[in-house]
Amino acid sequence: MIKVVIIGGGNLATHLYQTLSLADHIEVIQIYNRNLKHLKFVQDPELAISDSAKIKDADLYLLAIKDEAIAEFAENLSGKDGIIAHCSGSQNLNQLSKMKNYGVFYPLQSFSKDKPVNFKKIPICIEANNTANLKRLKEIAHQISDQVFEVDSEQRKALHLSAVFVNNFTNHLFTIASDYCEENELPFNILLPLIRETVAKIDTLPPYSAQTGPALRNDQKTISAHLEMLNPDRKKIYTILTESIQKVHGKKL
Amino acid sequence: MIKVVIIGGGNLATHLYQTLSLADHIEVIQIYNRNLKHLKFVQDPELAISDSAKIKDADLYLLAIKDEAIAEFAENLSGKDGIIAHCSGSQNLNQLSKMKNYGVFYPLQSFSKDKPVNFKKIPICIEANNTANLKRLKEIAHQISDQVFEVDSEQRKALHLSAVFVNNFTNHLFTIASDYCEENELPFNILLPLIRETVAKIDTLPPYSAQTGPALRNDQKTISAHLEMLNPDRKKIYTILTESIQKVHGKKL
Incomplete structure (x- = not known):
């Protein structure tokens, strides 16, 4: 099983949690938000955390947070071996360049809180700091979507x-x-x-x-x-x- | 059976012909275009005419022609008792005010020549010079569409x-x-x-x-x-x- 931690409590975090929880080879082991109130959508309350020091080791950390918060929050994860990926359309890969393994996992869709989405048809744009991580991120993206694209920061x-x-x-x-x-x-x-x-x-x-x-x-x-x-x-x-x-x-x- | 004559040879005329020909209580008795070449889509070649003097008596004449041509062409029909209706979104009802019975039959859709359309879901906007003609036009529009709206010229x-x-x-x-x-x-x-x-x-x-x-x-x-x-x-x-x-x-x- 691929272990995933989701960071965030907004629309995208909600939809990622719901979709990744249902994927065959993925286990969402934690969801972090500074404010637990924003994690009411998490079915198993033990997964919801608000203390970044308690974030466990995982294969992938998905930063589904505001653009401005990406670089700063990533510092909490700088000791981790797993891939740290942000989900932003407009932010450069190198926002995460202080990490060991890092990338981008950007679903190209407009998400609304209460409207269910079918991730299978949502394009996921992938980028990573090396080919091994790129391959890994692609594999994970393919678990939830049929449309996975390799897209660099400028594109x-x-x-x-x-x-x-x-x-x-x-x-x-x-x-x-x-x-x-x-x-x-x-x-x-x-x-x-x-x-x-x-x-x-x-x-x-x-x-x-x-x-x-x-x-x-x-x-x-x-x-x-x-x-x-x-x-x-x-x-x-x-x-x-x-x-x-x-x-x-x-x-x- | 309601007898209909279609004037025109473009996208709208083509789609109106195809749809009206299949309606239960409608018979398309003629299609007029100045140039017979533009009427190749008419399955029964005897219905296609290019001489406006040969236009038969009908219950409804649908002018699916360019905006600029509406008033002028209508003069060919000024002796007719049937309802003469144009299909334009931007032209006033009173473009046809020299006719006995007249109206507007405007399908709100963008038509392409080769793309089949389902008229059932296309809103048809109806207007007429009196309530009897309005009722009649609505009945005819309901033969091909579920969405018939009474809409005045300004609207x-x-x-x-x-x-x-x-x-x-x-x-x-x-x-x-x-x-x-x-x-x-x-x-x-x-x-x-x-x-x-x-x-x-x-x-x-x-x-x-x-x-x-x-x-x-x-x-x-x-x-x-x-x-x-x-x-x-x-x-x-x-x-x-x-x-x-x-x-x-x-x-x-």
Whole structure:
């Protein structure tokens, strides 16, 4: 059995605990959080600890904590032989360079506390300080996911930034549409089939080829009509994204 | 049987033909296009016509043609008793006010030529010049869709504009992420599970509540690091959407 200690008490720590606990060849031997209150999700209360001095020897320590806390917390583990891996998209591998064995174990997904996730389909991005640790981390990741990728620190940062575009910014466009529907006494739900189709399309087409709409057609009449309907903040977003579509697709501005 | 004539030869006309032909109480008696070449998808070649003078009497004429062509083409039908309905999201009902009976039959979806669609789940937005025609159009729409909405011209324009945000702009964010991944030698597919989750979340949460990310957390360190990684065009988009998230969610700028 591979012995794992999880550090953290947030969404990611919760989901990692739930998934790793169910994996065949993995045993979660401890979960640490400074505040035991945040570890109520741990089924066996003996596993939950709040004293970092009591952290046991393990094969892997997963730091599912805030970016700012990674380097500092790792000092508590500097005597350990097991692999110490952080789970952050934006932090360099070398944040852990004072450890003996270290790496990155970054699941590329947006986690919500109460929404169960199927880790099998979540890409896990792996990096490590040497090939032996890389191999080991990959093996462990494969215990819970079918999609394991070797990704270096620069690429991982690029992925994290891409995730802001496809998740955070996309969701904000949904928020704007939802507010705008509400102002016009329309149920936002009426847009859900279109949203689902938008995503279904890129299963088979690259998004570049799936592009449609007034910006791509350079339909100035519709674009002007739309701009007149928007408040200044939304107008700015509409304008800049329309210009970007036209530039990327080589349309005249 | 309800007799329907379809005007048009594009994506929407194709999908309407395919769906209406299969409906129990509907008979598509003709499809008109100026150019017969665009009507190759019509299974019974006798139904395809290119001479507007030969358009038969029907209960409903569906104008699945370009916005600019609606009013002009409708003049060919001004003697008809059947309901003449356009299928545009952005055009006013009164584009057809010279007709006897008229309305709007707007399916809120993005259609691709070769991708089959399930009309049952596509919202159809209905409007008409009187309650009798409204009722009739609703009955017909219910033959092919479970989601039929009464939507006036102003609301329909608001929906059409919302669709630009949730479909066109969202797809463009995917394009930017895809280009950026390619530049960093990463497969865009690695982002698909996150994209699917972004959409799955708003099935249960309003998008406002589903928002996450550095902008919402006001995580200036990550925001600055991201901005340094982007070219000027992408930086502009990142900045404006970050500011919008912070404004909409009441964060300090």
